[in-house]
Amino acid sequence: MKTLYMVRHAKSSWEYDVIDHQRPLKDKGKNDAMAVSEEVKTSIIPPQKMISSDAVRALTTAHYFKDALEISDADFSTNHDLYDFSGQNVMRIIKGLDNSLDRVMLFGHNHAFTSIANMLGSIPIENVPTCGFFMIEFDTDTWSEIKTGKTVRTIFPRDVK
Template sequence: MKTLLLLRHAKSSWAEPGRDDHSRPLNGRGRRGAEALGRWITEEGLTPDEVLCSDATRTQETWRRLGLEGEATLRPTLYHAGPAMLMQTVQEATGAQVLVIAHNPGIAEFADQMARVAPDHHRFAQYPTCALTVLQFEIDDWAALAPGTGEVRAFVIPADLGVTRT
């Protein structure tokens, strides 16, 4: 059994005009959302043993704000990666519970492709910032990962955890 956590980075800031997209940090709501999600992951016993993270500032800060144990492996190829690159990255993973932190639209498309049945959540199709899908696969090795074979264990967004826009 393998568990895959697919996380879109938390809400980022557009406060500095001219700042390049890759280096944008999180805003206040993003910081609060990532911290709340980190608590939820811990409470649910979903702490990853491998973390694969885009090298963008906002994904790295999302990882730090989760407050989970371990180190993230930064992957420049996950910056705005599409489903094919996400699939390749996960198929090379070695952990039993793997967290991938990346960007839309790729992470949303990948989550949808991997789920046998999409979760019954009104925001899944939009996959807002800091959205997390938890999927379980009946495989022994990530190399055997295939689309449409994941059982959705959870889909959660910061608003579900009481994080508001203000």
């Protein structure tokens, strides 16, 4: 069985004159990331690997989860291809994961994450909100063969307030 955890980056700020890739989190985003990561910690078996988009807002969100789940630096990485809004690059990453990994957590962006939640999951999600978490289990031992799985859990900021 393969388990995919996905987290959309927390709420980002438009206050700064920076390119999209460098937008930081708002205070609300930081608070949501802290609250959701703590709730996720009580709900899942930690991933064996975390991979984040290298965009500042996604990477900052990922660090809250990394700390909450006590993931080592060796089991944490970034991948620029997760800075994807269509989902094609994200799917390529998922299908290319090492089969020795059974539980992987990805951090990225919409519309890609909502599309993947609906393409691979078993329940419709109209929109994965900022700092939204979802978990899908697949009845396979090979990442390249995943198709529709079972959406086991969602945790959105509104659920932890």
